[in-house]
């Protein structure tokens with residue numbers, strides 16, 4: 001009987017296979033490239049970076065920076081090799097992408113416990129004790145169909161139409177009011193109010209905003225119905241007022257009247273530290289989003305923890321189908337890792353690969369799988385993708401995912417630093433505990 005199959009040799013699959021192999025278990029690592037590629041990959045290398053060569057910030061006061069420090073404590077292959085082949089990029093960890101993915105490929109190919117199999121998987125393999133699925137945002141079509149069957153068709157999404165998310169602490173609550181349309185519900189929405197003049201300025205700038213060009217393979221997505229906000233605006237000045245900015249059913253308690261226009265913010269997590277701009281999916285370039293969305297008075301000084309985008313992206317509704325250990329609820333021998341779980345970006349994808357690898361290794365040793373502490377960035381991400389919510393939209397590492405400190409600290413930078421230090425202490429303890437139990 002074979003032991004473990006890892007499907008997909010991207011950032012997550014590479015970490016997962018390496019972790020399990022280093023724990024002394026045999027792994028079959030399946031990768032369809034170079035025989036069959038995705039629309040974004042160019043080589044047959046493992047852990048190929050398909051776009052930017054940056055793995056995000058280095059400082060522990062950035063989401064990606066903290067996550068990388070935590071990953072080092074869990075012996076991350078990706079971070080080790082990234083540091084070895086880093087190129088100067090200010091505060092970011094950027095790499096020579098060729099050397100980076102070549103080194104990871106060599107490491108995995110040479111590993112005595114890893115058997116690399118270059119073929120497209122089109123069925124869930126049967127003769128393994130454990131399977132990790134890490135086929136990424138561009139999972140092949142045939143396998144996507146199998147995943148639809150495995151998770152339920154309604155739980156596999158083929159694209160993300162992401163609206164920006166703001167850090168709730170940075171919203172000016174004097175420029176709007178809490179309340180649901182027609183007072184249905186418990187006042188879950190914050191309505192950012194715009195006067196006619198403010199709307200006019202916002203609308204004109206939205207029309208002028210520079211957009212990210214769509215990739216050829218993303219065009220179909222665009223026409224599937226989820227229109228970017230700037231596209232709605234292009235259909236006429238009134239269209240937004242009947243769409244995502246409609247004020248109908250809302251009364252501003254300050255004036256007793258219906259506002260001219262509103263932008264609704266909805267809580268994205270249990271604590272309400274993240275608020276998403278309802279219906280504001282967009283293809284505007286990132287600096288343009290910040291410039292234009294800050295014209296909304298309540299968001300003048302907002303920090304955007306995630307900006308909007310529309311991408312092709314295959315991902316599961318993890319909050320319905322996965323446990324926080326990354327195991328499939330209905331079939332715990334199957335785990336998911338990487339962007340397909342609803343995390344976003346190279347670093348977060350790789351980090352969930354490590355967790356899947358740790359959990360499979362533990363189960364092979366007859367131990368219980370683990371969940372990282374919620375106070376760590378990895379724990380916060382895993383909690384975010386698996387905790388109950390209406391719909392999961394992908395999430396990158398950011399500080400709003402971390403629980404509050406047990407005392408009030410006014411200064412934002414100081415607060416982040418304290419949260420980061422707590423995360424590293426807790427991750428160190430977690431890493432030691434799982435090491436101790438391993439041996």
Ligand SMILES: Cc1cc2nc3c(=O)[nH]c(=O)nc-3n(C[C@H](O)[C@H](O)[C@H](O)COP(=O)(O)OP(=O)(O)OC[C@H]3O[C@@H](n4cnc5c(N)ncnc54)[C@H](O)[C@@H]3O)c2cc1C
Pocket residue numbers: 007008009010011012013030031032033037038040041047048050051052053054119120121122134135136137138139140143312337338339340344345346347349350
């Ligand atoms: C166009 C594009 C641009 C992006 N730009 C950035 C960026 O600049 N920065 C950033 O942080 N993130 C970016 N991302 C997100 C990025 O893809 C992910 O963050 C990261 O690569 C995901 O890691 P992963 O391991 O989950 O998937 P991947 O790295 O995509 O790895 C999945 C692997 O599975 C293989 N595979 C798929 N189907 C099968 C199958 N049936 N059988 C066998 N193998 C299979 C694929 O060939 C691939 O090697 C981008 C994504 C896309 C699509």
